[in-house]
Amino acid sequence: MRTLAYLFIGIFFGVVMYKSEAASWFRIYEMFHFDSFHMYGIIGSALFLGVVGVQLIKRRKMKTFFGEPIKIAPKERGFKNYLFGGVIFGLGWALAGACPGPIYTLIGAGYVSILIVLAGALLGAFLYGLLRKKLPH
Amino acid sequence: MDLILEPWPWYVAGPMIALVMFLLIFMGRKFGMSSNLETMCAVCGAGKKSEYFSFDWRANRWNLVVILGAAIGGFAGAHLLSTGEAVAIAPETVEKLNALGFESAGKAYLPEDLFSTSALSDPFALAILMIGGLLIGFGARYAAGCTSGHAISGLSNLQLPSLIAVIGFFIGGLVMVHLLFPMIF
Numbered sequence: 001m002r003t004l005a006y007l008f009i010g011i012f013f014g015v016v017m018y019k020s021e022a023a024s025w026f027r028i029y030e031m032f033h034f035d036s037f038h039m040y041g042i043i044g045s046a047l048f049l050g051v052v053g054v055q056l057i058k059r060r061k062m063k064t065f066f067g068e069p070i071k072i073a074p075k076e077r078g079f080k081n082y083l084f085g086g087v088i089f090g091l092g093w094a095l096a097g098a099c100p101g102p103i104y105t106l107i108g109a110g111y112v113s114i115l116i117v118l119a120g121a122l123l124g125a126f127l128y129g130l131l132r133k134k135l136p137h
Numbered sequence: 138m139d140l141i142l143e144p145w146p147w148y149v150a151g152p153m154i155a156l157v158m159f160l161l162i163f164m165g166r167k168f169g170m171s172s173n174l175e176t177m178c179a180v181c182g183a184g185k186k187s188e189y190f191s192f193d194w195r196a197n198r199w200n201l202v203v204i205l206g207a208a209i210g211g212f213a214g215a216h217l218l219s220t221g222e223a224v225a226i227a228p229e230t231v232e233k234l235n236a237l238g239f240e241s242a243g244k245a246y247l248p249e250d251l252f253s254t255s256a257l258s259d260p261f262a263l264a265i266l267m268i269g270g271l272l273i274g275f276g277a278r279y280a281a282g283c284t285s286g287h288a289i290s291g292l293s294n295l296q297l298p299s300l301i302a303v304i305g306f307f308i309g310g311l312v313m314v315h316l317l318f319p320m321i322f
Contacts, residue, residue: 010206
């Protein structure tokens with residue numbers, strides 16, 4: 001039952017990613033050229049509602065659908081890993097034009113070449129796991 | 138119906154993304170897509186090579202179901218809920234892309250030079266996709282999150298680490314598009 005709920009949330013997310021063109025390489029390029037408000041509008045409006053909603057959840061001590069208290073874990077403290085990792089991710093985001101959510105959306109849409117991006121991303125995550133202790137965090 | 142078949146405006150898409158995050162929060166989970174990369178590495182037995190991947194991936198099965206859904210949603214979005222695939226990017230963006238040699242700008246969903254089936258036999262296109270993927274996977278795990286985990290979930294919770302990561306995303310993206318693209322393409 002819960003699995004079905006996750007599947008529907010994922011389907012909804014995939015449709016939104018495709019139909020909003022957030023999964024389009026062109027939109028990412030346009031965003032980094034500040035040529036259109038589109039991507040900023042998507043992220044900005046999601047974020048505005050996100051901030052308001054998360055505050056409400058915390059202040060009203062809301063519960064999950066299953067009656068458990070909602071715990072939203074803070075991110076671990078740090079600086080270098082977030083900045084360096086962020087810059088590396090940004091380079092890839094702009095080059096391949098897809099972030100880790102839309103990759104699956106585009107596979108479903110039928111773009112076979114995205115499988116190469118996914119293979120690269122898996123290899124990248126694996127390399128991070130191998131090199132983690134040698135990297136500044 | 139036409140409204141659904143047209144591309145969706147930002148003021149529809151943004152709130153829907155917030156809704157996805159809240160649905161996952163109310164399911165007792167969180168909205169973060171790149172942790173799936175780690176999970177898939179663990180499924181493939183990467184735990185033998187690095188303790189980073191030694192965790193019970195079954196606990197993250199729910200998120201694998203979400204990305205399976207995201208793929209089905211991509212199929213539905215492209216083949217059932219769209220009439221055309223052209224992305225109406227700004228005219229000045231089309232000009233910039235044409236100057237770089239991307240002829241499909243403004244006419245397709247993804248640039249044909251990189252993503253068409255014929256590009257699969259082009260070593261240059263393959264290298265771009267592979268390197269792009271490597272940077273995405275490495276960077277997302279190094280920064281412990283991607284666009285969903287930091288730019289939406291983390292910033293919604295007013296987390297400073299997420300702000301640092303998002304600033305990093307933009308530094309990387311701007312450097313790639315403005316400094317490196319003219320050298321690469």
